[in-house]
Amino acid sequence: MTWRWSNFMNPRKFFEGLAREKIEKLAAELQIKDPLIIYKPNPKFGDLVWDTQKLKQDIPSENIEKLNDENIRFQKAGKFVNIVFNPEKYSRMVLDFINSGEFKKVEGGPKYLIEHTSANPTGPLHIGRARNSIIGDTVARILRRLGNNVRVEYYMNDIGTQVEALLIGMEIFPDLPYTEAYRRVYENIEQYKARIEEYMLRAETGDREFLKATRSKLEKLLEDVLKDLYSIGIKFDGFVWESDFILNGDVKMVLDKLEPYLKDENGAKYIEYNNDKIYLKRSNGTSLYFTRDIAYHIYKSKNFDVPVDVLGEDHKLHFQNLAYVLKLLGIENIKVIFYSYVITKEGKMSTRRGNVIYLRDLLEESVRMAEDEVKKRHPDLDEESIKSLATKIGYSAIRYNIIRYSPEKPITFTWEDALNFEGESAPFIMYSYARSNSILNKTESLHRGDNKFVEREVELIKKMGEYTEILEEAGRSYRPDKLARFSYELASIFNQFYRDCPVLKDPENRDRRLEIVKAFNLILKDAMDTLGLEITEKL
Template identity: 25%
Template sequence: MYHHVKNLLEDRLQESIVLERPKNKEHGHYATPIAFSLAKKQKKSPMLIADQIAKDLCDLWEFERVDALNGYLNITLSNAFFEYMIQKAFKEGNDFGAKKLKSQEKILLEYVSANPTGPLHIGHARGAVFGDSLCKIGRFLGYDIDTEYYVNDAGSQIQMLGFSIYFAGKEYYLGETVHYPDEYYKGEYILDVATLAKQEYGIDIFKDETSISLLSEFGKAVMLEEIKDNLLDVGIVLDKFVSEKSLYNRWEATIGKLEKNGGIYEKDHKIWISSSNLGDEKDRVIVRENTEPTYLAGDIIYHDDKYMREYDRYINIWGADHHGYIARVKAAIHYLGYDENKLEILLSQMVSLLKGGQPYKMSKRAGNFILMKDVVNDIGADALRFIFLSKKSDTHLEFDIDELKKQDASNPIFYINYANARIHTLLEKSSLEGEEILKASLEAIPKDAQNLLFNALSFPRAIEVAFEERGLQKLCEYLKVLSADFHSFYNAQKIIQTPTEASMLKVCRVVSLSITIGLKLLGIEAKTKM
């Protein structure tokens, strides 16, 4: 609808148009300040130009009225145009708002990528839900998106996992006194992995430190499976898991590219990348004195691997604590000979969780984290997904899970689902056939029904903006507003057994369609009964 009107105006006026929603609903459905930009070209008053354009547009069947007001053009859409858009929406069905791009942009989307050393906590969950929904919306809009999880399995953290399992086994199964270093992994899950290792290899696995490497690999595999299960609990399945360790055979070739492009130098028996020349606060070590590559080296190899796969765009979703890492990675991409501007990095801020106004209890199983699985068990996957998407990903999120158990307007996911369930109840109560509703005229519907219809038909634009701006909270807000508008309409109007029953139910069906698809793109199944 938005693009139909925008293209219509641009074809008629032969100018690029900015199309807005008037702050005052009484002024119409759309507004444009085009007269102000034309005033500079034509050296006329914008009021005079707007008056003339309003007269010139009055013959368009899509518009009921075009009014000039203080230089702005306010457009009220016609019922005939609404009818056209409704029929189009119903014909598209579950593809309402979907696009088939003429030239599909290929995107590689990497998200989660948590170290495989423990279960997912709620900080990981926010980035996971955001990445999954961004992918769903992008694919719906016609983008060719592949998703990927980068497994950090080449660093010291994996060896530390092996040691942690080893010490847990010595303490619990061999009865030895163990002093855990502060940096080692703790929590009941480590003992769980030690128990599985004992079942797999026998108790002797904990008697000799030569088994550390085997326990490291075993623990990593167990944790990766648990991470996949944690993600599946909220409906997330990634296309590919890429092992950092598996890429290290390319290190010599990768460092050769950096050297060829003048991106590295040797100093103090270390190899440095000249990242400060490209926006980083200082140069970074990529090879230590002992010739071992640093953590950054692994990311450089991985991004070289990504770019060799020739996507049009690369999107990484990182935790907010990686903010300072952006410049050095982009510098490395530049020195590898690629366009660093093709990489887009989105940050996901941490989450503060409350229960009854008090900090949520840490998981005994994880030690000092709140596990994603615990929260899902407490409030359900749908509530978790919606609340994690309800604020811009790079802003801090705090919420009380008890609020998400309420069955009233304060709980957004309940309120949205309740709107959809109410519509389905109305359709069940009505004695009208579907075809009768579909053919109903819109001429007699009240103003609040027309405004509701306009909002429901604005769904394609809402998802388009949410994806383009990487602001999925805008889709959440759209669904909350649409549902609130429906509840107001429902409370103000008698629908069943009235002369306008068919036309009002027609409007309701469009609302339900937008809610259903909108929730699906957020990874939530809309409820039809409550």
């Protein structure tokens, strides 16, 4: 499998290629041996800059001037050579690239497996967990958009202390909500130790009847978690049950394969690493979560080119150990995205402190706020339309406000920020989209316009021209926030264009500007789909 990150040839890369060719030729003529430093500067200087500060020799102005042609202008500015693409030619190429649909073309890439969320269903998701889901889902969408084959899995814990405590809780307190029943057992774990151990032993020795019963109970609870995720557009391609790796013998296989590295301690088995002990087997013969996770990752590695885990920062050590043991088995293709916690002003969310914020509550509040706004703006709208619009806005706002931060950045949750509908937010982006839509809806057909692009138009077009590269970068680095930010910036530039450049009321410029609005509409919709934001034709 070949790795291709540059799926897209695009106009910007094409022009950059032209510029580089010229500079390389000049460098050869002048016998410059040092590497050529060419990068994207602050846009006010140009589209590219050739930075000659490191060169010992000065490049004479005459040589620079000779580089100019109808496509690209080179201009010496001290130790920099500013490079400007011909705005008419470049803009035209970008517009055609987008409006022809070319920008959507991708080539097939490697097979990805994204595992995300994988929470024990001991209660509804809180926003910290939701961050995992939203990051995982958005990364999956980006990778798919780039043409890769992507499968998304939820790893379902049906073995272990927490799960047994949950089951026992529901048995002992059948009348309590299951979250509360679980908490009563888990918080008094000493009291129920014997029973938990008995259940764990049955599960880990592969008691099929027991496991079957466990699963059917957990499946019902899982639905409660998934309901919230489905509502914001997050779906899974499959659910992997932890106990399967015991039933199918993989856990035993892992222990056999690792035998040469295992050390014994009263019957328990461990691997030494960094002066630490990684346990794989208890003295009572049962396996540990770690061991089952190794089995899961062997399955991932065998069936996919690039398995990706989405994990909270609290799992860093676990993953480091996992990577070490997998390496012993010759497995090195596992990638991981770590994200930091969502905390509140009172610190870490905890049930005891009573500062847990559940995703569903946040969504509900967000929709309620959106509803107020919609009613204000469209007093004549019927109840059903209001509800539908408010739901899209409310849900998108939450997704956006979680995805816009880079994953490793800790988020301090405030209702004010989470429910911000202005500035860098989903409603802002949706609003710009709706504006472009309303222009397009008032026209019957699009005609090819002239190439007399004005500055404001060129600025917008250049931003659109960056889209495919932003997608690649977001996918390559697992940074969905880069796409989120780009979408906002693009929408923001469109709003400036909207103010300065009348489209329908200006017959001189109408055709050309309609092309621009159409291109913007296509790009932004594509970006919103990829981010999992709802599309609203009107707002």
